[in-house]
Amino acid sequence: MMRNDPIKHVFIWPAVLVVLAISIFPLIYSLTTSFLSYRLIPPIPPRVVWLGNYAMLLQEPRFWNAIFTTTLIAFIAVGLQYAIGFSVALALNARVPGERLFRVALLLPMLLAPVAVALVARMMFNPTMGPLNQFLSLFGLVNLPFLTNGHWALACIIAVEVWQWTPFVILMMLAGLQTLPEDVYEAAELENASAWQQFWGITFPMLLPISAAVVFIRLIESYKIMDTVFVMTGGGPGVETETLTLFAYQEGFKKFNLGYTSALSFLFLIAITIIGVTYLALLRPHLEKRR
């Protein structure tokens, strides 16, 4: 039942006002700035260039490189997170021995500061003093260029992302698994369906909505990746691991190229929106079929 009481405004307005002020203000501000040629160093008065900044960005190879790198990191990392996370959740749900102990440990990484995690990763991946180097040298692989070679560095960043965010997938999938009805499985058991058939016939389709939500959240969040890269490689070697957020930070905070950076962040916003909408559009037929 919905009540109608004037006091509802007292309840909702503080939150709306704060979010409006902190999100709409900057939006308008940077939208207008993105049409200007506006630098703080050297201080030239702003000049209207309309879409000039956008055109310049779209011709900039560094921008496309950042988009490509970010997309690569996001898609591979989220794919791995989902595969590993779902498997572990299935195992935990099936009462693997020692399951209680695992839960605390498995939850931990997602609550830790990405900055600290990245520092730890730098230690682990240290090519001379790190434990990973020692472990791999058992197989004859000594002093691998973990963070100094572009491809290795990307792989390491992805590994750290997977390490940190798989717990989130585990948590959500576990919650989803616990809502599944028991009787469907009992019926499948009577029909002598194998565990494999049960998974693809029942578990996976029934968990499709929550899977879609989890992957969506992780994908959007992965596109914002910054702290991990900032600490682990700083975007290097060269710009080979530079993500969109990092690129924007370099342009805006190091060079104070305000108009350009605002345009960049708007292109970023547009890219995220396109990805989100495409994802939802691709998934919609599958989700509706199950209802």
Add this chain to the structure above:
Amino acid sequence: MSGQGLTGLSLWSRRLVAVGVLAWCLVTVFPLYWVVVTAFKTPPGVVGGPTYLPFIDFTPTLQPFIDLYQGIRGEFFRTFLNSTIVGLSAAAIATTIGAMAAYALVRFEFKVRLGAGFAFFLLALGGYLVFNNTLGFTRPQALLLAFPIALVVAIVANRLPLPGPILGNEDILFWFVSQRMFPPIVTAFALYLLYSEIGRLGFQLIDSYVGLTLCYVAFSLPIVVWLMRDFFEAVPIEVEEAAMVDNVPSWRIFFGIVVPMSMNGLLATFMITLAFVWNEFLFALFLTNSRWQTLPILVAGQNSQRGDEWWAISAAALVAIVPMMIMAGLLSRMMRSGLLLGAIK
């Protein structure tokens, strides 16, 4: 597969699954173990190559932590305090007003005309441009003038019979949650510019408690509203109806009945928000520079300042990590009681 799913598998596959989970668990725990161990090593103990077991491989020392406390590697103590103060207050404020909004969205009916929303945005944008370019106000002044005007007009417009669709509670919720989709760099950068221009008018927001907390409150609100809505929906409405029959005012129903009944949910939301603020890097990077620097910034700085002094870096990372480890323990205990299940549907 709920309950006893693995019984369908043979003994060997059961063992395989257990080994797989154990392997992932080791992958998860080993880096954490490594920081803890490294933080107690002496410099020669680190440079000499990897060692694993305290007292057997190397002799533990507290020196890295003493260095940290004495401020040799930056003002750790004050930064820790900053993080705690900003984290606790931002989480408390966000949970309070977010919970109120979530309750309003669950129990009261809201109608917003799409036209009014458009009017707000256009007026805010147009007003800003007019005030800034034509009337010669500075940019923050123009924004501050345009905002209330647009808001008032939008509220009035909402009462008029405008054509166009009417948005309900679900849409308002979606608006809240969609704020999380924004790349934070868009806001962080613009907020930095805005704050510094307001600073030029004499009200310092960059590197201040108010500026940082306000920004964190705004960015935690979407999660809070989303989580708390589910908790409030689980509260049986009969209790509230009974109270309404007795003419208890709505605010007393909320604070006296609903809040105590969903205390666990509030606590969990508070902790999740706290973790989010505690770990946040990008906004702190833009909006602070010395006095109100938070832990992630200082910890990230350890890397470049001193080169590979792993013993000290580990100690620094540990300071940032340990409070969240404790919280993970608390949260998982709440999780076991099925508390967080309601939040995910």
